[in-house]
Amino acid sequence: xxxxxxxxxxxxxxxxxxxxxxxxxxxxxxxxxxxxxxxxxxxxxxxxxxxxxxxxxxxxxxxxxxxxxxxxxxxxxxxxxxxxxxxxxxxxxxxxxxxxxxxxxxxxxxxxxxxx
Amino acid sequence: xxxxxxxxxxxxxxxxxxxxxxxxxxxxxxxxxxxxxxxxxxxxxxxxxxxxxxxxxxxxxxxxxxxxxxxxxxxxxxxxxxxxxxxxxxxxxxxxxxxxxxxxxxxxxxxxx
Numbered sequence: 001x002x003x004x005x006x007x008x009x010x011x012x013x014x015x016x017x018x019x020x021x022x023x024x025x026x027x028x029x030x031x032x033x034x035x036x037x038x039x040x041x042x043x044x045x046x047x048x049x050x051x052x053x054x055x056x057x058x059x060x061x062x063x064x065x066x067x068x069x070x071x072x073x074x075x076x077x078x079x080x081x082x083x084x085x086x087x088x089x090x091x092x093x094x095x096x097x098x099x100x101x102x103x104x105x106x107x108x109x110x111x112x113x114x115x116x
Numbered sequence: 117x118x119x120x121x122x123x124x125x126x127x128x129x130x131x132x133x134x135x136x137x138x139x140x141x142x143x144x145x146x147x148x149x150x151x152x153x154x155x156x157x158x159x160x161x162x163x164x165x166x167x168x169x170x171x172x173x174x175x176x177x178x179x180x181x182x183x184x185x186x187x188x189x190x191x192x193x194x195x196x197x198x199x200x201x202x203x204x205x206x207x208x209x210x211x212x213x214x215x216x217x218x219x220x221x222x223x224x225x226x227x228x229x
Contacts, residue, residue: 004158033216042120042204042219043159056216091158095215102147102166102208103215107158 002026004108006092012114013082020078021111025094032075033105034067035091036060043091049075082115089113119143120207120220128226132194137223139188139205146208148188149217150179153202195227 005024013019025032031050035043046065047057051072061067064082069075079086089112093105120141129135139148147166151159163172165181165188172179176199178191188205202224206217 006158031215035217040222042206042222043217044219045216048216093158093217098164100166102164104149104161104164105215105217106161107151110156110158112156 004092004094004106006090006108006111008111009109010112010114012116015084015115016081018078018080019082019113020076021090021092021113023075023077023092023094023108025074025092026096026106027073029094029096029106030072031095031103032069033093033095034075034077035093035107037089037091037110038087046077079113082113084115087113087115119218120205122203122205122220122223124223125221126224126226128228129195131196131227131229135192135195135225137190137192137203137225139190139220141186141207143207143209144185146185148181148185148205148207150188150190151204151206153204153222159204159206192225195225197227197229200225200227 007022033048034046037043046061047067049069052069064080067077089110091110093107095103095105123138149164150162153159163179168183168185170181176193180189202222204222205220
């Protein structure tokens, strides 16, 4: 079990540029989630996939944000025309149903985005 | 409005002392998870509780889910410097469909050697 991986770990970009982050979930997990965490706060839900289907998006996810999971494996999160308010840690998590019938989410190390 | 309130927000105690962190909500959760997060890293899952009144132990950590499944506590016995970190509770409101986690505000714990 190699865990959830995210790339890059850190990204510094200038305002107005586009950025893309990648998440590789634990291989047998069919659900994948994106969260955003700002300093001093707990993570906030952005969107989630079951296999390749994007089933829910938060109101936090403006039109500048798009997420894909084309083959039901890895996922990408793209932010277009970045703004300083986008600076945050972007976390990916994956899950599968436990024997008890609920889902446990396992997080990656995150991508720290700084918009200058 | 924060759905899950944690208290205290900050806690600094001496090595060897005991402590309790609380997680409270007005909503009922079908399951609740506790995570620990180190600076610059993602949250690491410690435990999941699903049954009202459930108590789970993980070495020196004891987790309890309230009878009404609206609150939870984390008790650490004989705290050690390695326990230092940000402790987050996170609840799932419904098991039907979306399993998105709603996180608490976090408790930043520092254990002084």
